[in-house]
Amino acid sequence: MTVFFxxxxxxxxxxxLVGNDxxxxxxxxxxxxxxxxxxxFIEGKGYTPKAVLVTHSHxxxxxxxxxxxxxxxxxxxxxxxMIGEIQCRTVRDAEVFxxxxxxxxxxxxxxxxxxSIVYRIEKLLFTGxxxxxxxxxxxxxxxxSRLLKEQLSKKVLNQDDDCIVLPGHGPPSTIGAxxxxxxxxxxxxxxxxxxx
Amino acid sequence: xxxxxxxxxxxxRATALTGFSCCADHCHDPEAVAASIAGLIRSxxxxxxxxxxGLRFEGLDLSxxxxxxxxxxxxxxxxxxxxxxxxxxxxxxxxxxxxxxxxGIDAQFCSFAGARFLNISFxxxxxxxxxxxxxxxxxxxxxxxxLYNSRFIQSEFEKTDFVxxxxxxxxxxxxxxxDVSWRLSNTQEAIxxxxxxxx
Numbered sequence: 001m002t003v004f005f006x007x008x009x010x011x012x013x014x015x016x017l018v019g020n021d022x023x024x025x026x027x028x029x030x031x032x033x034x035x036x037x038x039x040x041f042i043e044g045k046g047y048t049p050k051a052v053l054v055t056h057s058h059x060x061x062x063x064x065x066x067x068x069x070x071x072x073x074x075x076x077x078x079x080x081x082m083i084g085e086i087q088c089r090t091v092r093d094a095e096v097f098x099x100x101x102x103x104x105x106x107x108x109x110x111x112x113x114x115x116s117i118v119y120r121i122e123k124l125l126f127t128g129x130x131x132x133x134x135x136x137x138x139x140x141x142x143x144x145s146r147l148l149k150e151q152l153s154k155k156v157l158n159q160d161d162d163c164i165v166l167p168g169h170g171p172p173s174t175i176g177a178x179x180x181x182x183x184x185x186x187x188x189x190x191x192x193x194x195x196x
Numbered sequence: 197x198x199x200x201x202x203x204x205x206x207x208x209r210a211t212a213l214t215g216f217s218c219c220a221d222h223c224h225d226p227e228a229v230a231a232s233i234a235g236l237i238r239s240x241x242x243x244x245x246x247x248x249x250g251l252r253f254e255g256l257d258l259s260x261x262x263x264x265x266x267x268x269x270x271x272x273x274x275x276x277x278x279x280x281x282x283x284x285x286x287x288x289x290x291x292x293x294x295x296x297x298x299x300g301i302d303a304q305f306c307s308f309a310g311a312r313f314l315n316i317s318f319x320x321x322x323x324x325x326x327x328x329x330x331x332x333x334x335x336x337x338x339x340x341x342x343l344y345n346s347r348f349i350q351s352e353f354e355k356t357d358f359v360x361x362x363x364x365x366x367x368x369x370x371x372x373x374x375d376v377s378w379r380l381s382n383t384q385e386a387i388x389x390x391x392x393x394x395x
Binding site: 002012124172173 | 197200209210211245249265269285287289290305306307309310325326327329330345346347349350365367369390
């Protein structure tokens, strides 16, 4: 398995290509905007995209889907049945499925958006906007914030410390680092100060 | 990526080192394993998918090499020269580096989270899209480097300079700063608090 990342200037989002070195098939994680740069990136790697994993359907992560599907015959995996007019293969929490010869586990982590999914492939965690290096995803309410942290604690932070976090924005991290340095776990004391 | 094959020791969940069936904690002779992996790295200009987590390397000159999807997490690095190296998706999490030279490197999408840096130079480097969360630096320098979109959350800096650095979209939220210079760096373009998040 080989993983490549592409930095999309649209929304400053990360696009990932996960290649199966045996079959030469590839999974695209969150196609962002489909630009010449992204096309060059995909074509330059020598893999054929056969699957797309959508962590959540915010525009700057999925706008490239329509064009990508006109070029490549790929199945789209998402927690939604449809994204725009695109039909998706729906994934559910804790579901394990196979794409491009790779085993993938879907972990539902609502909070940043109701449809947020973290995909685990071996020790790689594609966290979308649910978890970034040093930060948890932005939420619209305190309820959403609590829900997201609870889901991350139960399903993501319980992974091995050496699991690699590949987020939708910003640099990569590991579960061990996120447990220690993520600002999302800081609590506010009654005196207004924060503690880790 | 490097192979995520598990260490053969019972109940160990760590990933086995490249070319071996165990992790650094369960190797019978970690020094010999480190020497073997150092030899593997020295023999090639472009190094892909090598897992050297938890090993100790001392007095190596790896200048000018390119590393892709390699892990040096939890390593102890002493007097190692990475001068002018290229790193893509490499991991130095929780490593302990003393008197190492990372000057002139081109590192993108790498993680140094939780690393301890003593007397380290990152001068004149491209450090774009890297994770330095929780690093503790002392007597170190990042002068004249591009830190675009990198993160320094809950980091601790002591006698560390960031003179004339590009900090655009960089998260600079340290928990400790003693004797740090940001002279000539565009701190106004950095993200200095979580209230400026758009994502």
